[in-house]
Amino acid sequence: MTEDVRGLIRRLDGGDRLTAEEFLRLLETPDEESDALLRERAVAKRKAIYGNAVFVRGLIEISSYCKNDCLYCGIRRSNGHADRYRLSEEQILACAEEGYSLGFRTFVLQGGEDGYFTDERLVPLLRELKRRHPDCAVTLSLGERGRESFQRLYDAGADRYLLRHETATKAHYETLHPPEMSFERRMECLRQLREIGYAVGAGFMVGSPGQTAEHLAKDLAFIQEFQPEMCGIGPFIPHKDTIFAHEPPGSAELTCRLLSVIRLIKPNILLPATTALGTVHPQGREMGILAGANVVMPNLSPTDVRKKYALYDNKICIGEESAQCKDCLNARMKSIGYEVVVSRGDPADAN
Numbered sequence: 001m002t003e004d005v006r007g008l009i010r011r012l013d014g015g016d017r018l019t020a021e022e023f024l025r026l027l028e029t030p031d032e033e034s035d036a037l038l039r040e041r042a043v044a045k046r047k048a049i050y051g052n053a054v055f056v057r058g059l060i061e062i063s064s065y066c067k068n069d070c071l072y073c074g075i076r077r078s079n080g081h082a083d084r085y086r087l088s089e090e091q092i093l094a095c096a097e098e099g100y101s102l103g104f105r106t107f108v109l110q111g112g113e114d115g116y117f118t119d120e121r122l123v124p125l126l127r128e129l130k131r132r133h134p135d136c137a138v139t140l141s142l143g144e145r146g147r148e149s150f151q152r153l154y155d156a157g158a159d160r161y162l163l164r165h166e167t168a169t170k171a172h173y174e175t176l177h178p179p180e181m182s183f184e185r186r187m188e189c190l191r192q193l194r195e196i197g198y199a200v201g202a203g204f205m206v207g208s209p210g211q212t213a214e215h216l217a218k219d220l221a222f223i224q225e226f227q228p229e230m231c232g233i234g235p236f237i238p239h240k241d242t243i244f245a246h247e248p249p250g251s252a253e254l255t256c257r258l259l260s261v262i263r264l265i266k267p268n269i270l271l272p273a274t275t276a277l278g279t280v281h282p283q284g285r286e287m288g289i290l291a292g293a294n295v296v297m298p299n300l301s302p303t304d305v306r307k308k309y310a311l312y313d314n315k316i317c318i319g320e321e322s323a324q325c326k327d328c329l330n331a332r333m334k335s336i337g338y339e340v341v342v343s344r345g346d347p348a349d350a351n
Contacts, residue, residue: 005026024213026261064082065116066112083310138159164202205234235255235280256290298329299325
């Protein structure tokens, strides 16, 4: 580890802001010593705020229909091989009910941009979910919508919204998405969510096709500027029915290095050790927690639809019952000295 890199880590740990060029130097010089120092500093920051707590989010994948045609995604609209489904309101509420009985106090409703889920359907669903479980937080991850729609869903009880920016570089964004999708629109949606009052989650893929260290440095600079309450990052994993089918997956090690950097950028951020990280490496989620992450997301979706929500190939945990997912993650976290907790884990808890 060079003195330059050591100094950059020290500055981040002390609360300094780095430039994109400095983030680039941090990323271009990985070695075991600097990785270990980043992990050490990131874990110390997280423990000072959250202790050994790992927050669980109950993931409910409500629809595999999507109007978009993102080039990397297995549920893109032009994939004729995708096995489509959408959950009914009764099924979604039943998933939440089961999750609540297992101790979950945050539910993440995630799906493709499915026109079936209009405000007229989502607003009553959110109100009923909040009526039944007023002590729970609800996160939505349903893609881009209009500002009025974001406002209605917030007023109906949604607390958080996760909208990964995917990449902070416009030219790179355009290589991953069809022409009708706009980098500017994605960034505007994130700004609108913040203005409305959501706890906002951004995020990006690590190792996506065409990605460079410069792109990742810009992603880190964006996270530093935007200051999201949550940040979901995970390695790119190819899907067999996309044009990127034969591209290599992203690196678990680089993903963990980035998790550590993001923890130092914003010490109280909610940072998942993602399913994708656990897919590319058998101990990926443990590695993520040990790098500074503090959230895991067991799947509460009905087991008969989990394999249909295939954003990428070889996704783990598609055959486990909800209780099995939770128990497995409990055991994994205990094995590395951490405790899964049922608190909502609001970002404000750390302020």
